[in-house]
Amino acid sequence: MKATWALIVLAAVPLRLALALGTDLSPDEAYYLAAARAPGFVPPLVDHPPLVPVLLRLVDRLTGWPVELRVRLVPFVFSLGLSIATVALARRRGADASGQSLAALLSSFALLPVAGGFVATPDGPALLALVLALLWAEPAPDVDAAPLPRRLAVALGVGLVGAAGALAKVVVLPLFPLIVVLAARRRLGERLLALAPLAFAAPLLAPSLGFQLRHAYAQQAPSFTLLGALGALAAAALAQALLWTPWTLFHGARALRTAPLADRAVVLLMTALVAASALARAVPPEPNWYAPSALILVVACARTGKDLARRARLAMLLAILVPTAIAAAHTIRPFLPLPLRADPTARLHGWRSGDGPVDAPGVGPYGAAAERCVYQFTCSEINEYFRSLSE
Helix, strand or coil, X not given: XXXXXXXXXXXXXXXXXXXHHCCCCCHHHHHXXXXXXXXXXXXXXXXXXXXXXXXXXXXCCCCCCCHHHHHHHHHHHHHHHHHHHHHHHHXXXXXXXXXXXXHHHHHHHCXXXXXXXXXXXXXXXXXXXXXXXXXXXXXXXXXXXXCHHHHHHHHXXXXXXXXXXXXXXXXXXXXXXXXXXXXXXXXXXXXXXXXXXXXXXXXHHHHHHHHHHXXXXXXXXXXXXXXXXXXXXXXXXXXXXXXXXXHHHHHHHHHHHHCCHHHHHHHHHHHHHHHHHHHHHCCCCCHHHHHHHHHHHHHHXXXXXXXXXXXXXXXXXXXXXXXXXXXXXXXXXXXXXCCHHHCCCHHHCCCCCCCCCCCXXXXXXXXXXXXXXXXXXXXXXXXXXXXXXXX
């Protein structure tokens, strides 16, 4: 029983491999890879932090592998680490063996973790950094007996991981310091060491931070209305329910009342930020923005695993696995009667053959040019786009 969570985490690996090999690179993945292949020490992006393109530079050297597999080695590694860290956090927060298995199931097989487990995005490094910070923020009972030099070294290590997470996604910038400040039983020196690396990462983050703030709060829908803003807020909430199941969010929110202060603060802050973005722009934020809070709710929900009746366990299992199985099958071989504009998997097909769906959701202004650079080796258009960003 104690090893069940590990088997669940490992069971997700073949699914991610099938998805990785059964699809083309997404427009964002092609964009990161095109930036990774551009000359210069720092990738030529101002709309995204640089860590993902830097990591892609490393794996792009595996030229004997298909381009999809070498790019997606990055999310394979981070998603596996994130699932293990989420189970460790659930254990630290008091989940028993059944709760740890539930944490493994949700962090490996819910819709968003499955997507993030095979598509290279900044979320993997950012989420892993935040979960590790939360582990540090509520230490094991024997931490007070640890020698001070060891505690300081661990704090610095956590800070370096946090800075790396911020270099992947700017949402780490407000969340990581919040976790450090609210950490339990940590000395001032530990907190300062944990925060110090962020100061060195800040210059690399400034351009993307400005871009993301404008994108999240300043770019309104063409016809802004209060009703549209409320609809965007409702759509954002519905998206989270679909990605994580309503059951997880409900029970996680209930159990959050007895969670550590840092956990509750992250959920409250992210909920406020996502709600403010939806209301300010009358456009639902991208569903993955709420992932830091959702993972904390997963951990809180895992603490209730021991209280589930057998029938409830079966219902929960089906609520997680059935939508994921349908979505995964459709992603590899589309069969659902979805119009192109409503199918988020459409952008994962057709680029290798040169017939990519330029009007599919998520392609963006740079997507088609990035895909042509990767698959057709025609990079002048995307290079011109990179130059326009720096002007």
